[in-house]
Amino acid sequence: MNKVITVIPGDGIGPEVIKSAIQVLDTVAEKFKHQFTYQYAKLGGIAIDEEGTPLPQSTIDLCKSSDGVLLGAVGGPKWDTLPGHMRPEKGLLGIRKALQLYANLRPVTAHNSLLDASTLKREVVEGVDLMIVRELTGGLYFGQPQERRQEVDGEAVVDTLYYKRSEIERIVKQAFELARLRSKKVTSVDKANVLESSRLWREVAEEVGANYPDVKLEHMLVDNAAMQLIRNPKQFDVVVTENMFGDILSDEASMLTGSLGMLPSASIGGEGPGLYEPIHGSAPDIAGQNKANPLATILSVAMMLRYSFNMSEEADAIEQAVTNVLEAGFRTGDIAEKDDKILNTEEMTEKVIENI
Amino acid sequence: MNKVITVIPGDGIGPEVIKSAIQVLDTVAEKFKHQFTYQYAKLGGIAIDEEGTPLPQSTIDLCKSSDGVLLGAVGGPKWDTLPGHMRPEKGLLGIRKALQLYANLRPVTAHNSLLDASTLKREVVEGVDLMIVRELTGGLYFGQPQERRQEVDGEAVVDTLYYKRSEIERIVKQAFELARLRSKKVTSVDKANVLESSRLWREVAEEVGANYPDVKLEHMLVDNAAMQLIRNPKQFDVVVTENMFGDILSDEASMLTGSLGMLPSASIGGEGPGLYEPIHGSAPDIAGQNKANPLATILSVAMMLRYSFNMSEEADAIEQAVTNVLEAGFRTGDIAEKDDKILNTEEMTEKVIENI
Numbered sequence A, B: 001m002n003k004v005i006t007v008i009p010g011d012g013i014g015p016e017v018i019k020s021a022i023q024v025l026d027t028v029a030e031k032f033k034h035q036f037t038y039q040y041a042k043l044g045g046i047a048i049d050e051e052g053t054p055l056p057q058s059t060i061d062l063c064k065s066s067d068g069v070l071l072g073a074v075g076g077p078k079w080d081t082l083p084g085h086m087r088p089e090k091g092l093l094g095i096r097k098a099l100q101l102y103a104n105l106r107p108v109t110a111h112n113s114l115l116d117a118s119t120l121k122r123e124v125v126e127g128v129d130l131m132i133v134r135e136l137t138g139g140l141y142f143g144q145p146q147e148r149r150q151e152v153d154g155e156a157v158v159d160t161l162y163y164k165r166s167e168i169e170r171i172v173k174q175a176f177e178l179a180r181l182r183s184k185k186v187t188s189v190d191k192a193n194v195l196e197s198s199r200l201w202r203e204v205a206e207e208v209g210a211n212y213p214d215v216k217l218e219h220m221l222v223d224n225a226a227m228q229l230i231r232n233p234k235q236f237d238v239v240v241t242e243n244m245f246g247d248i249l250s251d252e253a254s255m256l257t258g259s260l261g262m263l264p265s266a267s268i269g270g271e272g273p274g275l276y277e278p279i280h281g282s283a284p285d286i287a288g289q290n291k292a293n294p295l296a297t298i299l300s301v302a303m304m305l306r307y308s309f310n311m312s313e314e315a316d317a318i319e320q321a322v323t324n325v326l327e328a329g330f331r332t333g334d335i336a337e338k339d340d341k342i343l344n345t346e347e348m349t350e351k352v353i354e355n356i
């Protein structure tokens, strides 16, 4: 197959991990007889520096004209003091909205060879295999009004948690579809004892769930979910929740594995291409040092192959290669324990490629 | 001193753990020559059953006429299917608002003799001593509008995150005051890269912080805080945050200790009395069996003595008694490991009393 991929290296370690991911893509192309064409675009800090805006229109256009978008990382202290609309994260929020990427998929899988990296006990994390499905284009992130107000008794401020029923339906449906391909359980997380939006969310989850009699649906309050993720994470298969709850819970869940450097993500939905990125940040402190862990980005490529290109054999090949490399004891610095062989970014990439 | 305490046993195991707490209060009264007068009130499920409302006006009046309120637990499956305004938790939310209890204090202390009860590794939780200060009467919990809407393209729903500047000021101030009595560090948690309310929150935290040059102020994004609580909880002293973030993070943090049965809370602020309650629920499955762990409620009594009655010596005596009992190896079922001596509710209470 012939696929066009928009590549957005971004800031910090972004360009380095993206380079690794492209090498892996090239290897897959060769082995499985595909052709991947790359078109490069700018977003975040580098776009602010070079084009005066965190999300140039040309980037949106390039993304829309492609089959998949691969992103490195955005942001860094350099841009932290700029006014709100000029911050790198506006680029991220903007591209999600522009491409209507309403479903953020964050798998959390405990790699057997990395169990000790977690701050949780081995027996608690061993076997964890869950996927957080976070709504990504609604809720408090985009609701209006969002403003300061001068009231008679002083200043006040408002943010708005807004959802259309149809927005809840499509994300919950996505979760059920994914659960069908996994262990057939959906945990819908809300705060139905307090929020009206959560009560609608729960209703919709029940309605959608009725069409998936083969998938078990369970509701959980968000405060309890925050506990259960630590108490007994193995109880979860697919967790679906609204944007802000998902932001918090998915970062919490990422700690189960002990390393952000291992975790990929996919943002899908809408008509256009999906966007794939590691969940770690731009790590400016180690940028340019050939030290960054490329595995999260490489695993994001696997997600792109699986979800956007329908190439599950190719995706499996990448994931298996990563597992093999870990089992052989190879590590980048962030996931290394004392006896491990520490590799730099390029060496780690090389090992993965050898194993594909 | 002579103090009037409104006692709200509530539902499930509430009456049992309250009975223990009263015995402890009586012991303190005798030993330290105080007089505590108890007036009983109803709230939650039992109030729905007997008075047709989760929060009778008489309960509010009794609370207002007292020096402190001690609450057991509210709710249970029996009332779970009632319409929203008739749910037990409405009683809880209502009493917070009626007494203007804007500051919810949740200390999380790792007891050395219970370290293994946590799902986190011993070295991660050993020495944890943090306090979450959650704003309790604002934000998404009470903001208006909160409603369903019929729009041209279908049903939608809105909740509102609303804060007055003055509401943020008073809770942040509370956090700084507490930090002064502890390790002099405040972590203010927000989502300033997305929410306008968080940007105001951060501004106010800076302003208030300027009056406490002896206390270190640090800002942390809520998603990062959810990670850091698991990655390295010892970095925290006082954590202050808005209502919903606090709900999620405080329940997450409660897991550090491994047992909800140990954790007290205080809700203070306003002109009237503070309210003290264990953070655990009503545990209907073990209600009436003399099995519940009374320690969280007993430790809540210690918080009442300390924060509402200014009796820190008395509070210390209770906390020390609990530590002694744990160190002697006594446990209720919820916190027992194989070699421990398992006590029932009454026996555990007796042990604490002996140690005061």
Ligand SMILES: CC(C)[C@H](C(=O)O)[C@@H](O)C(=O)O
Binding pocket: A089, A092, A093, A247, B193, B194, B223
């Ligand atoms: C950078 C920030 C706006 C973003 C979010 O909150 O969505 C990030 O935390 C994420 O999870 O991708």
Ligand SMILES: CC(C)[C@H](C(=O)O)[C@@H](O)C(=O)O
Binding pocket: A193, A194, A223, B089, B092, B093, B247
């Ligand atoms: C019962 C519920 C409304 C309540 C809350 O969310 O405040 C509870 O979770 C708590 O933390 O006290």
